[in-house]
Each structure stands twice: as structure tokens, then as C-alpha cells.
Amino acid sequence: MTQLGFYFNQTRCIGCHTCAVACKDWHDHQEATLNWMQINTIEKGVFPHLFLAFIAVPCYHCEDPSCMAVCPADAISKRAADGIVIVDPDKCLGREGCEKTPCLTACRSKSPQFGPAPDAKMQKCDFCLDRLEEGKQPICVEACPMFALEIYSMENLQQKYGEQKEAEGFRYSKKIRQAAVFTPKPEVFS
Amino acid sequence: MGQTDKDIKIVNTGCCHDCGGRCVLKAHVKDGQVIRIESDTGEDPQIRACMRGRAYRQRLYSPDRLQTPLKRIGEKGEGKFKPISWEEALTEIAAKMHQVKATHGNASILMVASGGNQGMLHGALPVGAMLQGFGGFTRSWGIASYEGAMYASMATYGTIRTGNSREDLLNSKLVIMWGWNPAVTIWDPGTSLMMSRIREKGIRIVAIDPRYSDSAATFADQWIPIRPGTDSAMLIAMAYVILDEQLQDQAFIDLHTVGLDKYKDYLFGKEDGVHKTPQWAETITGVSADVIATLAREYASSKPAALIAGWSPARASFGEQYSRAANVLTAITGNVGVNGGYASGFMRAYSSRETNHKRVIAGKDSEKARSTGNPVEDGAPPRQYALHKLFGGTNPNSARIHNAKVFDAILRGKEGGYPADIKMAYIVASNCLNQHPNTRRGAKALKALEFMVVHEQFMTPTAKFADIVLPVNTFMERNDIAPPWLGSPYYIYLNKAVDSLHASKSDLDICRELSTKLDISPGMFQFAEDDILQGITASRDDIPDYEAMKRDGVVKIKLKEPIVSFKEQIEDPENNVFPTLSGKIEIYCEHLAEMNDPKVPPIPKYMPHEESHDAALSKSYPLQLITSHDKKRAHSTWHNVPWCHDIEPHSVWLNSLDATNRGIVDQGSVDVFNDRGRLRIPAKVTERIMPGVVDIRQGAWYAPDEEGVDHGGCANVLTKDEPSPGGAHPMNSALVQIEPTPEGAGRKK
Numbered sequence: 042m043t044q045l046g047f048y049f050n051q052t053r054c055i056g057c058h059t060c061a062v063a064c065k066d067w068h069d070h071q072e073a074t075l076n077w078m079q080i081n082t083i084e085k086g087v088f089p090h091l092f093l094a095f096i097a098v099p100c101y102h103c104e105d106p107s108c109m110a111v112c113p114a115d116a117i118s119k120r121a122a123d124g125i126v127i128v129d130p131d132k133c134l135g136r137e138g139c140e141k142t143p144c145l146t147a148c149r150s151k152s153p154q155f156g157p158a159p160d161a162k163m164q165k166c167d168f169c170l171d172r173l174e175e176g177k178q179p180i181c182v183e184a185c186p187m188f189a190l191e192i193y194s195m196e197n198l199q200q201k202y203g204e205q206k207e208a209e210g211f212r213y214s215k216k217i218r219q220a221a222v223f224t225p226k227p228e229v230f231s
Numbered sequence: 232m233g234q235t236d237k238d239i240k241i242v243n244t245g246c247c248h249d250c251g252g253r254c255v256l257k258a259h260v261k262d263g264q265v266i267r268i269e270s271d272t273g274e275d276p277q278i279r280a281c282m283r284g285r286a287y288r289q290r291l292y293s294p295d296r297l298q299t300p301l302k303r304i305g306e307k308g309e310g311k312f313k314p315i316s317w318e319e320a321l322t323e324i325a326a327k328m329h330q331v332k333a334t335h336g337n338a339s340i341l342m343v344a345s346g347g348n349q350g351m352l353h354g355a356l357p358v359g360a361m362l363q364g365f366g367g368f369t370r371s372w373g374i375a376s377y378e379g380a381m382y383a384s385m386a387t388y389g390t391i392r393t394g395n396s397r398e399d400l401l402n403s404k405l406v407i408m409w410g411w412n413p414a415v416t417i418w419d420p421g422t423s424l425m426m427s428r429i430r431e432k433g434i435r436i437v438a439i440d441p442r443y444s445d446s447a448a449t450f451a452d453q454w455i456p457i458r459p460g461t462d463s464a465m466l467i468a469m470a471y472v473i474l475d476e477q478l479q480d481q482a483f484i485d486l487h488t489v490g491l492d493k494y495k496d497y498l499f500g501k502e503d504g505v506h507k508t509p510q511w512a513e514t515i516t517g518v519s520a521d522v523i524a525t526l527a528r529e530y531a532s533s534k535p536a537a538l539i540a541g542w543s544p545a546r547a548s549f550g551e552q553y554s555r556a557a558n559v560l561t562a563i564t565g566n567v568g569v570n571g572g573y574a575s576g577f578m579r580a581y582s583s584r585e586t587n588h589k590r591v592i593a594g595k596d597s598e599k600a601r602s603t604g605n606p607v608e609d610g611a612p613p614r615q616y617a618l619h620k621l622f623g624g625t626n627p628n629s630a631r632i633h634n635a636k637v638f639d640a641i642l643r644g645k646e647g648g649y650p651a652d653i654k655m656a657y658i659v660a661s662n663c664l665n666q667h668p669n670t671r672r673g674a675k676a677l678k679a680l681e682f683m684v685v686h687e688q689f690m691t692p693t694a695k696f697a698d699i700v701l702p703v704n705t706f707m708e709r710n711d712i713a714p715p716w717l718g719s720p721y722y723i724y725l726n727k728a729v730d731s732l733h734a735s736k737s738d739l740d741i742c743r744e745l746s747t748k749l750d751i752s753p754g755m756f757q758f759a760e761d762d763i764l765q766g767i768t769a770s771r772d773d774i775p776d777y778e779a780m781k782r783d784g785v786v787k788i789k790l791k792e793p794i795v796s797f798k799e800q801i802e803d804p805e806n807n808v809f810p811t812l813s814g815k816i817e818i819y820c821e822h823l824a825e826m827n828d829p830k831v832p833p834i835p836k837y838m839p840h841e842e843s844h845d846a847a848l849s850k851s852y853p854l855q856l857i858t859s860h861d862k863k864r865a866h867s868t869w870h871n872v873p874w875c876h877d878i879e880p881h882s883v884w885l886n887s888l889d890a891t892n893r894g895i896v897d898q899g900s901v902d903v904f905n906d907r908g909r910l911r912i913p914a915k916v917t918e919r920i921m922p923g924v925v926d927i928r929q930g931a932w933y934a935p936d937e938e939g940v941d942h943g944g945c946a947n948v949l950t951k952d953e954p955s956p957g958g959a960h961p962m963n964s965a966l967v968q969i970e971p972t973p974e975g976a977g978r979k980k
Contacts, residue, residue: 052427053427084919
């Protein structure tokens with residue numbers, strides 16, 4: 042099985058949110074609660090010795106996804122062909138129908154999300170399956186003005202960018218094995 | 232639903248508001264609706280849109296879009312309007328304009344026009360043409376973004392074309408980003424990407440900024456925080472070190488500049504007894520003398536080096552002096568006209584707009600240069616402090632009112648020394664109440680007008696004061712051309728993607744219809760949109776094929792080599808002069824010297840003012856306010872777009888020291904105030920701004936309560952409306968105080 046993964050060049054990211062808004066536009070997420078791509082800011086230090094980094098947080102399509110493990114309805118699965126973690130809306134019990142919505146707490150990246158409607162089904166980043174099927178990169182990748190993102194097979198990404206599994210604001214877990222490769226920003230203070 | 236959906240048509244258009252870019256957008260249109268947006272997927276260099284362009288559907292289809300012409304029924308500023316028909320609106324406007332013209336003359340009609348909704352055709356252009364045809368109008372001058380930098384560029388180089396292609400920075404050994412934050416302000420698409428490539432190549436980058444900006448944090452090896460308004464002092468001290476230690480490029484100076492001796496008299500104390508040493512600058516700037524001297528030596532010895540002097544430090548009282556000091560520093564180190572160097576100045580690189588730099592000989596052609604065909608201003612003498620002997624800068628006509636003084640001019644008219652008594656304002660593509668300094672004076676002024684028309688897409692703080700508001704369409708609903716912003720060689724053709732929403736119309740069509748009621752000769756209005764756009768294209772030899780541009784949506788011009796401004800002058804000075812009066816780079820500017828006024832010294836100087844960090848007023852208002860750009864907006868445009876707005880709350884940045892002293896907590900509600908006004912927003916307590924400085928990003932919409940406290944966080948409630956002689960707006964020269972509100976103070980317990 043090929044595992045698709047996410048590459049993020051943290052040294053390039055200017056925190057412009059273009060990837061996040063492009064994602065909302067492509068998937069037509071008018072709701073403020075839906076952010077398949079999130080941007081977190083890491084600020085450290087005391088004036089004038091500072092460190093600032095941004096981290097782009099899509100779904101990292103873990104090899105052993107914690108959301109999948111806790112779902113009471115078996116609504117979350119991993120595609121055999123590419124490892125993309127998907128939700129079956131017919132099986133998902135919905136925001137109010139599911140007693141504990143354990144997927145929300147299981148995922149450290151807050152990737153599983155619900156719209157505001159009581160019967161909203163869980164949804165999350167799917168690496169733009171519709172675009173991948175047409176041979177295009179996901180919209181976040183195509184949108185990034187800094188050419189800092191890429192989505193490809195983990196094998197390919199590791200060959201191209203090395204095997205760095207962590208970055209500022211992101212910790213790798215051996216248990217869930219997030220499918221991501223980074224060029225992390227070195228923690229150098231101004 | 233994939234892209235291959237046969238019902239989807241992809242329309243090539245582009246994003247065109249008043250930011251530092253013009254970017255490719257591809258609108259996916261289905262059943263007459265834009266259903267999503269892509270950006271440039273074509274050949275390199277791709278012109279990728281930022282978050283703002285990507286969010287455009289929420290602006291286009293906003294429930295707040297103005298749908299019909301509106302007539303005010305409430306008090307001015309209250310925002311109560313009733314819908315009326317186009318016929319009724321235009322008939323009333325025409326009747327009122329005829330009346331104002333007959334009673335008070337054409338000069339009493341003021342056009343306020345900005346770049347808020349513009350292309351090469353739509354926006355202010357048709358309104359100006361219409362008002363000119365009506366017998367003329369009073370117009371304004373002084374662009375908030377760059378007027379100080381432009382004046383300094385003209386005084387030093389005689390031109391605003393002083394920039395280099397961005398890729399030429401790869402030839403630099405050192406890049407200094409001075410008050411320059413392209414990660415947010417774009418500064419031509421691709422600039423931030425190029426800054427990353429420069430960093431990745433191992434070229435050293437230094438950022439000078441009171442804030443640890445996104446650009447400083449991402450690109451720079453060194454960050455030098457500096458007190459706002461003191462940049463010229465640091466640049467002057469750098470010149471002192473370079474000349475004192477003989478690090479200057481004397482051959483370059485001898486061949487290409489005039490007046491270094493006069494500058495030396497100032498630097499070395501001959502003029503005023505003060506040596507402009509790094510120690511002198513340290514007390515002013517808050518930057519240590521060592522850091523100043525080290526950067527000076529590094530800049531002079533890392534040839535070629537690029538000093539990019541951003542416009543924002545020039546958006547200050549005497550902001551011209553900062554730009555002049557930067558320009559002069561590039562010259563004395565020989566970094567002008569060479570690959571990898573940078574002349575600073577206004578920094579336009581590619582342009583087909585002003586290819587002929589003519590020197591205008593005093594008293595002969597200067598009247599011609601001022602002539603605009605506007606009967607109200609033709610024949611008016613040059614205004615005081617204008618560089619009227621030079622061609623290509625700001626029009627020096629004295630019948631114009633500086634943008635920062637428009638409100639005062641409305642209130643005081645000829646008695647206050649202004650060229651006209653203003654009775655009516657015609658406002659297009661401008662949220663001037665919000666974006667000109669001193670908003671509360673603005674509100675008074677707009678209330679004093681007899682009649683006010685606004686072309687708008689939304690009910691902005693400005694539009695609320697109008698008598699008639701006309702709904703204007705967006706670039707998605709019309710055809711237009713976007714020129715390069717400042718330096719990149721391309722044009723974007725903005726194909727109309729969908730029909731005009733609601734009853735909105737283009738600026739061109741509004742003026743076309745209104746002109747017939749104004750009984751004026753049709754002029755440009757006899758032509759269709761496409762004819763005019765073809766005409767614009769035909770006058771440029773860098774757009775070879777109009778139809779191809781329209782089809783492809785973009786023309787990327789391939790340059791044989793990167794643009795390096797003044798390369799000809801440096802390589803072949805015999806045959807190429809600088810377009811200044813002396814034909815050389817003017818360290819000492821004779822044109823300024825003739826004015827014989829200490830407010831416009833012929834050499835760059837550090838000039839404190841009544842709202843400097845150490846002025847008497849700082850006892851009551853000890854914090855310096857800067858009003859930076861926000862990545863979520865282009866000035867006040869996009870303020871009301873949720874996808875942008877939701878990214879982070881609008882807040883005032885202040886350092887933790889200033890917060891702790893005042894009992895202010897992060898996200899706690901605070902009042903920011905001075906004698907001009909008071910606003911109430913959350914605080915962002917951060918280490919990313921130097922102590923003593925606070926930042927409110929300009930562009931948030933003014934929303935006063937009954938006591939006049941602004942809850943919208945409009946920075947210009949606090950800014951002063953006294954421009955510098957050269958026209959620099961003083962948006963970054965305001966002293967303020969901050970205190971927690973009762974509610975905000977309560978939060979800390």
C-alpha cells in the first residue's frame with residue numbers, strides 16, 4: 042500500500058493563511074467551525090530575543106489513526122490504495138447523535154470537525170480526493186504562494202526531503218504514526 | 232463534482248483592489264455563479280493569489296452587498312437609507328450637481344477617489360472624466376501609502392523608477408529590509424518567495440522594524456527593533472560611520488552625485504555643532520551604537536548590497552527625510568545601478584507607464600506639466616514645496632488639496648487658506664472617513680457637506696454619510712485590465728465572470744448614464760467597455776495581442792535580463808544623465824535648497840516633531856502608535872469577509888512590559904486614546920513589538936457609540952491630519968495612552 046503524506050517546509054511559511062482559505066473555498070465551508078486546514082503560530086522568547094514559527098495542520102492521515110480507533114460506529118476508515126483517512130457520513134452518528142463524539146478528543150490535530158447543525162456528520166481533510174483523482178495536487182498545495190507544501194507518497198517525500206518527522210509545534214507519535222515530512226524551522230532566537 | 236464537470240466554465244480573471252499585488256484568479260462558474268476559485272496554475276513565474284483573493288466569493292456574494300441605489304433617510308452617519316431606482320438616484324444627483332455648479336461653481340465639487348475598487352478602466356477614472364466634462368472639479372493629492380517616499384525619490388533621483396527586478400536580489404551579498412514587510416503587504420506577487428530563495432542561498436538579511444513582523448521572523452538573520460519616527464537618525468549615523476571610516480565609494484560619488492560636502496557639513500557638526508555619531512543616534516533610536524556602526528560597516532563592505540527602504544517609515548511626520556537618508560546611503564556606497572545593489576527611492580521597476588523621463592526646465596514647461604485639462608485647476612501656480620521643475624512625480628498643481636487635509640478643507644474652505652469652498656463630494660473607490668487621518672474630524676466634515684454621492688459595494692463608514700449611495704459591481708462582474716503593481720512584468724486581463732449582482736453597475740456605466748443627465752459631451756462614454764480596454768492596450772507596445780491577453784487572462788513579459796534601474800547612467804554616464812536638475816544623484820537637492828525652508832532641507836536630516844517619542848506631549852501620551860497593514864485586509868477592503876475576519880481578532884499590539892504596568896491582560900478590553908479620539912478593542916500582549924510602541928492595523932471599520940468611542944478599532948481615530956511639506960502622511964506619528972476598560976481590568980482578577 043502506498044501511504045500519501047504531507048510535506049511542510051516550515052522555514053518558508055509566512056503564516057499567510059492562503060492554504061486555509063483556499064481549502065474553505067474549494068470545499069465551500071461557509072461555517073466558521075470547519076477548518077480542514079489550520080494554521081498555528083508558535084511564539085517564544087522575550088523581547089528582543091524571539092522565535093516565531095507557523096505550522097500548517099491538515100489531517101496527517103495517520104498510519105494508525107486514533108480517530109478511527111475510537112469511532113463507535115466504524116465510520117472512519119483508511120483507504121487501502123493510498124492511506125487517506127475518510128469518513129462514511131452514512132455510518133457517522135452525527136454531532137448530537139453520537140454520545141461522546143470521541144473522535145474530537147482522540148485526535149491531537151483537531152482534524153475531525155462538525156458543522157453547526159445538530160445532525161452534522163463528522164468531516165475532515167481528505168487531501169482533496171476529487172483533485173487527486175484528476176491528477177492534481179490538493180488545493181492547499183496549489184495555493185501556497187511560498188511553494189511550501191506538497192502531498193505525495195511518503196516514500197517519495199522522504200526521498201526528496203529526508204525523514205524529518207517533527208517540526209516546531211508538531212510532535213510525532215510512534216503510536217499513530219502521522220504521515221508527514223518536514224523541513225523544520227531551527228529554533229534560533231533573534 | 233470534479234473539475235471536469237461539463238457545466239463548469241473557468242473564467243480567467245484577477246484580483247484587483249488596493250494591495251501590493253495584482254494576482255491571477257480563475258473563477259469556476261456554474262449556472263451563472265462562481266462556485267470556487269483557483270489561482271495561477273500556468274507557466275512560471277506563477278502569480279499566486281493570497282488569502283484575500285481566495286476569499287473573494289464571500290465578498291462577491293456577501294449578504295451585505297449593496298443591492299440598489301440608496302437615499303439617506305436618517306441622520307448623516309446613522310446608516311438609515313431607503314432603496315430608490317437608478318432613474319430617481321441619477322436624476323437627483325444630476326439636479327443637485329447642476330444646482331451646486333450654478334450656485335458655487337465647479338471648484339466646490341470635490342472628488343475623493345482612492346484605489347479601493349480599481350483597474351485600468353473602472354474605479355476613479357470614469358468619474359474624473361465625467362466631472363471634467365461637467366466643467367471641472369477640485370481634486371486631492373497625496374497618496375497615504377507612499378507620498379513621502381515618492382517626494383524623496385524625485386528629489387534624489389528625479390524619477391520614481393528606481394527599483395530592480397526582484398530576482399536581481401539573488402546577486403546581493405546583503406539585503407536590508409527597512410520597515411518592509413512583504414509577507415503581509417505583498418510588494419508584487421512572488422516577493423516573499425524570492426526573499427525565501429535569497430535566504431536559502433545563504434545571503435544575509437537584516438530587518439529593521441519596531442515589530443518582529445512576519446517578514447522579519449521568516450526571512451531575516453538579524454532583527455533590529457527601532458523607535459518609530461527615528462529611522463532617519465539611524466541612516467544618518469550609518470552615513471557618518473561610512474564617511475568617517477572612509478568606507479564610501481568615492482569614485483562613484485565623484486562621478487554620479489552632487490552635494491556630498493554639504494551633507495558632510497551636517498554629519499560632522501559643521502552645520503549645527505552636533506556630530507551625527509552612532510552614539511548620537513542611539514539615544515534617539517533606541518538602537519545601540521554598536522549595532523548601528525556594525526551594520527554601517529557591513530553595508531558598505533558587502534558590495535553589492537540591497538537596502539530596501541519600505542514606505543511605512545515614510546508614513547510619518549517628516550517621513551521624506553527617512554527616504555532621502557536611505558536613498559543617499561545607497562548612493563554613497565555605490566549600490567545604485569549595479570546588479571545586486573538597490574537604489575531604494577520609490578522602487579518602481581517594470582513599467583510601461585512612464586518611459587520618458589524628461590527634465591522640465593523651470594518656468595518653461597512646468598505649466599504644461601501641471602496642465603490636466605481640468606478647468607478648475609488649469610493655470611494654477613505650483614503649490615508650495617512641490618518639486619514642480621521635475622516631471623513624473625506628483626502633480627504640483629496648487630488647486631489640489633492634500634488628502635490628509637480634505638476634511639479640514641471642507642470645514643474651513645477658502646477662509647482657512649484652501650483653494651475652494653467645498654459644497655459637494657463625489658466619492659469613488661474610497662472609504663476616506665476610515666482611511667484618511669483624523670476620523671472624527673472627518674465625520675464632522677462629511678456632515679457639513681451640502682451633498683455627497685458615494686459609489687460603493689458595501690455600507691462603509693464613509694457611505695453612511697452619503698445622501699445617495701450607488702451600488703457598484705466588483706471585478707468579477709465586469710471586464711478590466713490590471714497593470715503590474717510596482718515592478719513585475721505582466722498584465723492581467725480581468726474577464727467578467729458573472730453578470731452584475733442585484734442592481735449594481737460598473738463605475739463606467741454609472742458615469743455613462745449620469746453624463747447624459749449632466750448634458751455633457753459624451754467623451755469616453757461613447758465607447759463600449761471593450762473598445763476602451765483595447766485603446767488602453769494599443770497604447771502599450773508590451774501587450775502585443777489584445778485577444779490573446781483576453782483569452783489567457785495574463786501576459787507575462789519575458790525580459791532579456793533583470794531590470795536594474797540606472798544601469799545606463801552608471802555604465803555610460805556620458806550619454807545618460809539622471810533626470811534631476813543637475814543630471815546627477817542629488818545628495819544635496821538644489822530644488823529643495825531654493826525653497827529655503829527648514830522644513831524641507833536640501834540634505835536629509837533627522838527632524839523631531841510635536842509627536843516624537845520624546846516630545847512634551849509624551850508625558851500625557853507616552854506610547855507611540857503605528858498603524859500597520861493587516862494580512863486579512865487590503866486597507867479597509869475585506870474587513871467584512873468572514874473567511875478573512877475570523878483568522879485573528881482585531882486588537883492593539885503592545886509589549887508585555889507596557890501591559891503589566893497598566894494592568895492589561897492578553898485579549899482584555901482596553902481603551903486607546905489621545906486628544907483626537909478614543910477606541911476600545913482587545914489587547915494583544917506580545918513580545919513581538921518593542922516596549923513603548925503599540926500597533927493597531929489600519930482598515931478596521933469605524934463604529935462609534937453615542938459617546939464617540941470607536942468600537943470598530945479604526946486606527947485613524949487617533950492619527951493626526953497634518954501632512955509633511957513633501958506630502959508624507961503622518962499615520963505612524965501619533966502619541967497615545969492605553970488603559971484597561973472597567974471590563975478589561977476586571978478580567979485579570
